[in-house]
Amino acid sequence: MELLELLASCIEQGRTSIAPTLSDGMEHERLERLRQLGAMTQARAQAIICPRCQARSVRVITAGSAFCAECGQVALAVKDMQRLSPDGDWLRRRIAQALDLAGESAWVAVPGRVWRIGDIGRAGARHRVLFGQQLADVMVQRALLAVWPTHVGEISTIMITTTSIDRVFLPGVRVRLVPLAAAFRVRGGGLVADEAVWAGAQAVPATTNQARYGPFALDFRDVLLAGESEPIPLTHSQAALLRVLWEQAGASIRGSLLVRMAGLELEKPVDAFPLNKYPEANRAYRTLVRSDRRGGYWLPRKSLDDSA
Numbered sequence: 001m002e003l004l005e006l007l008a009s010c011i012e013q014g015r016t017s018i019a020p021t022l023s024d025g026m027e028h029e030r031l032e033r034l035r036q037l038g039a040m041t042q043a044r045a046q047a048i049i050c051p052r053c054q055a056r057s058v059r060v061i062t063a064g065s066a067f068c069a070e071c072g073q074v075a076l077a078v079k080d081m082q083r084l085s086p087d088g089d090w091l092r093r094r095i096a097q098a099l100d101l102a103g104e105s106a107w108v109a110v111p112g113r114v115w116r117i118g119d120i121g122r123a124g125a126r127h128r129v130l131f132g133q134q135l136a137d138v139m140v141q142r143a144l145l146a147v148w149p150t151h152v153g154e155i156s157t158i159m160i161t162t163t164s165i166d167r168v169f170l171p172g173v174r175v176r177l178v179p180l181a182a183a184f185r186v187r188g189g190g191l192v193a194d195e196a197v198w199a200g201a202q203a204v205p206a207t208t209n210q211a212r213y214g215p216f217a218l219d220f221r222d223v224l225l226a227g228e229s230e231p232i233p234l235t236h237s238q239a240a241l242l243r244v245l246w247e248q249a250g251a252s253i254r255g256s257l258l259v260r261m262a263g264l265e266l267e268k269p270v271d272a273f274p275l276n277k278y279p280e281a282n283r284a285y286r287t288l289v290r291s292d293r294r295g296g297y298w299l300p301r302k303s304l305d306d307s308a
């Protein structure tokens with residue numbers, strides 16, 4: 001598991017305390033790296049499993065000792081009491097720095113769950129950036145929708161989240177969800193923005209008379225869906241597949257031939273659009289590309305004309 005995925009899963013589990021001594025070798029190493037970065041902070045356990053009988057949960061009374069109903073007073077080693085907690089302030093500060101928003105302070109939208117990090121882009125193509133955690137709870141989603149008009153507003157919004165995005169349903173608002181681990185990478189002591197994810201959002205808006213192939217850029221490296229203002233960046237493989245489909249002018253082509261013509265080695269075209277890594281490109285693929293049970297793929301004329 002990558003560092004930011006591990007951090008995201010620690011935050012999502014709502015574990016305020018992770019016992020590094022209970023983690024396996026690989027995870028232990030990554031927790032230690034997160035601790036060095038400042039993403040996890042050390043804390044003393046309030047309650048632990050009794051180190052003598054391993055059966056009862058005991059409360060730590062003073063540093064170095066706890067009381068167990070079974071064993072009486074038991075001595076604790078330092079490692080028994082050592083815990084790590086994700087540091088949300090660290091994460092939100094580093095997100096802001098990676099997006100050049102370090103001067104702005106994060107506003108709380110939903111306490112403990114959603115923060116407003118700041119705005120990126122230029123006039124006419126501004127995007128509000130939010131960070132959300134533990135959003136899978138329907139009550140949290142409702143709370144967020146309730147404060148949306150006052151705390152977010154009528155603006156294209158990007159929400160970075162540690163929650164699995166297929167568990168977040170926010171109907172009626174303009175929001176693009178980006179998993180934390182897709183949006184940023186750990187570099188040095190902080191985070192850097194993933195270019196593919198943020199390029200479209202921070203770039204100077206394209207002039208309206210710029211020629212495109214229907215919804216696609218001339219080099220097929222981005223796609224603009226109907227009714228949206230922000231192009232979705234595509235990888236080389238994704239661009240190659242969509243270029244071949246575009247050149248079929250609405251006709252169906254067999255999946256295996258499509259993959260071969262794109263110069264790729266994949267079982268299915270959709271394999272170039274993994275949901276967890278490229279959620280937006282996956283959404284574009286599912287919006288535009290049709291397939292049938294006989295293994296045929298095509299870009300319907302209508303959706304292309306609408307976007308052109």
Ligand SMILES: [Zn+2]
Nearest residue numbers: 050053068071
């Ligand atoms: Zn005990």
